[in-house]
Structure formats: structure tokens, C-alpha cells
Amino acid sequence: MPATSKPQQQTIELGEQGNLVLPESIRHHLNLQPGEKLILTLEPDGSLRLTSLRIQIQNLQGIYKDIAPGISLADELIQERRGESQS
Template sequence: MASQSVKIDADGTLVIPADFRRELGLSAGDTVMVELAEDGLRVRSLSAAVRAAQAIVRSFAPTDRSLADELIAERRSEAERE
């Protein structure tokens, strides 16, 4: 993994090097997720963090049925009762 030395200014701003931003697909104004890890700080693009969260949820979701279809059916049933 590539690494570069960067400085943190008095306001706590950390500049992500341009080649890292390009690799992550980040542009000025984008939101990133910052995570404190055992060995340091982890910075991920928001889309990468969402993909990781989706993978975690997917690992717990049953593969033999559609939870979305079940939720829709449940909501329709609730609406009919109202």
C-alpha cells in the first residue's frame, strides 16, 4: 500500500494527496468516512463505506427469501388495517 507524509494544520485539516483522491474517486466537497482503527486512522469514500455496510448486512440476510418483498407485503397489510 502506498503511503505519503502529510501535515495536519492548526485547524486539524489533513490534506489527502491528489493521487490518493483520484484513486478513491474523490472531488472537492465530497464526504468521506473517517474511522479510528487499532493501528491508525482509516479514510474511505462514502460509497466504499456504504458498500462495506451493505456487505455486512448481506452476510446476515437470508438467501432463500426476499426481505424487501416481505417488508412491502407487511406494509400493505398494515395499510389495509388502517
């Protein structure tokens, strides 16, 4: 959901086991798949924020793309670790 769009509100019910079911429209809008990992954050004001782990990782990767353009920092780390293990 773009940051400039109006917040969406829907009422959902907490199940007996503490389960929440996200409405299909929300799952579809966020392209959430069954089994996908989500991060639940309790905000200081008592509200809850639910974020897709996959989307959060994509956003973090975007933050660091300018540090080493065209270079995979993960590949460099793997290569470095392999070199250390051979020493």
C-alpha cells in the same frame, strides 16, 4: 485499492484548523469527489483508517445481496411501512 496491492504512504500536513488535504493521486485513485463523506476510524494501535462512506455502503450492499437475490430489501421495507401507516 485492491487488498493485495502494496500499501501506499504519503506525508501530509495537519492544518492549523485540523484540516487534512488528501493528495490528488489518492483522491483520483479512490474516485473521491469534493464534499464526499468519509469515515475516520481510530484503530487500537493508534493508526487512523479513512474510508469513503459511499464505498462502505456499496460493500455492505454486496454482503447482503445473497440474502434476497433480485429483491430490493429497501423497497420491501418502504412497502411494509406504507402498509402500516394505512392501517
